[in-house]
Amino acid sequence: MFPAEQVALGKRAETIVADEKGVSLSFTDGTSARVGALLGADGIHSCVRTAMFGAESPRFTGIVAYRAVVPAERVAGVPNLGAFTKWWGPNPQSQIVTFPLNRGKDIFIFATTPQDTWHLESWTAPGSVDELREQYVAYHPEARALLDACDTVLKTALYERDPMPAWAQGRMALLGDAAHPMLPFMAQGAGMAIEDAVVLARHLEGVAMTDMADALQGYEKARIERAGQVQLGLRGNNWLREGGNADWVYGYDAWAVPLGAPVAATA
Ligand SMILES: Cc1cc2nc3c(=O)[nH]c(=O)nc-3n(C[C@H](O)[C@H](O)[C@H](O)COP(=O)(O)OP(=O)(O)OC[C@H]3O[C@@H](n4cnc5c(N)ncnc54)[C@H](O)[C@@H]3O)c2cc1C
Known part of the structure; x- marks a missing residue:
């Protein structure tokens, strides 16, 4: 001890x-x-x-990540949110990942997508929910329903070492x-x-x-x-x-x- x-x-x-x-x-x-x-x-x-x-x-990977938390009751129509779920995108940089927080009361959303440039390494910079929805417009309706439920989102660049x-x-x-x-x-x-x-x-x-x-x-x-x-x-x-x-x-x-x-x- x-x-x-x-x-x-x-x-x-x-x-x-x-x-x-x-x-x-x-x-x-x-x-x-x-x-x-x-x-x-x-x-x-x-x-x-x-x-x-x-x-x-560190090198910028050319990937940005959006992070949001939504109350589970707001996305009750989306199945399988009680476990880690991943929607693969059309390229290796794109994905949407979700898993439950707070004993299932909230759902954490982590979505990545390619972007050419970025200048700030921070985990707390705000993002735009409209931009978030636009980026994943071609995704499965269940994934899009999650993004539609977001009020706010953080946007972060991913750096590589x-x-x-x-x-x-x-x-x-x-x-x-x-x-x-x-x-x-x-x-x-x-x-x-x-x-x-x-x-x-x-x-x-x-x-x-x-x-x-x-x-x-x-x-x-x-x-x-x-x-x-x-x-x-x-x-x-x-x-x-x-x-x-x-x-x-x-x-x-x-x-x-x-x-x-x-x-x-x-x-
Ligand atoms: C959105 C997100 C999702 C993640 N998901 C997962 C996951 O699902 N599974 C997983 O395994 N990992 C995940 N991770 C990664 C995980 O959070 C980190 O790898 C982990 O927290 C690293 O732990 P650490 O103790 O090394 O560093 P940290 O958790 O960063 O802790 C470092 C500590 O050092 C303190 N500190 C910093 N500078 C100083 C200083 N100068 N003097 C004194 N103290 C200082 C900080 O205040 C902090 O308390 C995720 C990370 C993020 C951002």
Whole structure:
């Protein structure tokens, strides 16, 4: 159990400087800390990743995504909304995905489509519902009924990153989106982050701070190939389109994989 007095919430790391014996951090509230090791689970715009490897330059995929939530009662005439549902589009960039939220009270809609240009990487920019409906005018009437029920929508560009060659450096390491930001087409971003956390915890168990760098290298070795395969495997947006064996994704047991050994995903 992690001691409660060692948990500090509401802090935003600003600068990170590492040396052989540890890492110094300063926070936006003016405070600072010195730690023996630093694990960066700080998401897609990770400042820990930037401190370790420099700023990255993601590529715009040429795909934009619309996101909306509608009350389920408003789309009660559309069948099968109690489960994850996907309407494939005429090209790999186009799809409409829905799944229930809030125990089925609401329906989440995630629709992607090609677009030539984009300038802002944000998950909170508003979109136009009229434009949304226009983009999917040729879709099945059930899919269109969902879009007709949207009052508001968010519009986001999807950016692509290549798998990183390393996640660990001295006494610092990355996990989750900080290590492997990925497109949503396999719905594996959080899944991979949880797998990272389990495998990392197993590598850190009983490790002295003096052996931390080796333990973090072992964690990286165990995880980097698998996460990279998912990052690349979802390109083309054809995951499970024709069925196929999904065991290499869902059959992985983070509690049982050998420590320090790469576990390649074999499709
Ligand atoms: C619309 C959408 C749908 C998705 N659907 C799925 C799905 O179906 N299945 C799935 O597996 N994944 C899905 N994902 C992906 C999933 O949400 C992410 O992969 C997952 O949240 C990554 O977890 P994380 O902990 O690495 O990063 P995050 O969840 O991004 O958490 C990072 C944390 O770090 C904090 N932070 C950032 N910078 C700093 C700083 N400088 N100092 C201190 N703290 C900081 C942030 O405030 C945040 O709390 C979806 C994502 C989106 C956007």
